[in-house]
Structures are given as structure tokens and as C-alpha cells.
Amino acid sequence: MANEQKQGVGAQGQQGSGLQEGRSESSVVPDKDYNLVSVLYHALQGAETYAQYVQDAQKQGDQELASFFSEVRQEELRLAERAKHLLGQRLSGGGRAGQGGARGSA
Numbered sequence: 001m002a003n004e005q006k007q008g009v010g011a012q013g014q015q016g017s018g019l020q021e022g023r024s025e026s027s028v029v030p031d032k033d034y035n036l037v038s039v040l041y042h043a044l045q046g047a048e049t050y051a052q053y054v055q056d057a058q059k060q061g062d063q064e065l066a067s068f069f070s071e072v073r074q075e076e077l078r079l080a081e082r083a084k085h086l087l088g089q090r091l092s093g094g095g096r097a098g099q100g101g102a103r104g105s106a
Contacts (some may be wrong), residue, residue, distance in 0.1 A: 032090075
């Protein structure tokens with residue numbers, strides 16, 4: 001009963017958490033895979049945002065800041081590539097032992 005109440009609050013009460021609460025109920029995608037997709041998405045979003053910051057700094061003639069934002073953007077792209085690689089492994093059943101075994105071991 002407490003679990004039912006928690007699910008109801010999650011779906012209605014906290015902004016932003018309703019989607020994840022609802023998604024978890026159906027178990028279409030394991031939480032760890034969903035989290036990896038989320039990291040990939042946010043890293044790519046960050047890289048896009050930082051590209052704009054680079055342009056803004058360049059327009060204002062601040063090369064030091066443009067260089068910094070470029071470094072941050074490159075780090076986000078590196079993390080996105082790593083997340084993409086890890087996600088690909090897991091979705092193809094090639095995840096590490098104990099992390100995706102239920103799908104690939106039957």
C-alpha cells in the first residue's frame with residue numbers, strides 16, 4: 001500500500017520525476033540502460049550548449065574563455081562517445097557479466 005502511494009505521488013507530485021516513475025513501472029528498459037541513455041542525451045545537449053558559449057566568447061573577443069568552453073565541449077563529447085559505446089554493448093547483449101545476463105543467457 002505504501003508503494004502504491006509513493007507511485008501516485010511520483011506520477012503527480014514532483015515535477016520531472018513522473019516520467020521516470022511511470023517508465024519504471026512498465027520495465028520496458030532497465031533503469032541502468034535508461035540512465036545511460038540519459039547521460040548520453042545530457043552530454044550531447046551540454047556539448048551543443050557549450051558550442052554556443054564558444055561562439056559567444058569569440059564574438060566578444062575573449063579567446064581564453066572560448067578555449068575553456070571548447071575544452072568543456074570536448075569533454076562532453078568524449079563522455080557522450082563513451083556512453084554510446086557502453087549502451088551499444090549492453091543493447092547487443094555484450095554487457096559485462098552480471099549486468100545484462102537475464103537477456104543474453106537464456
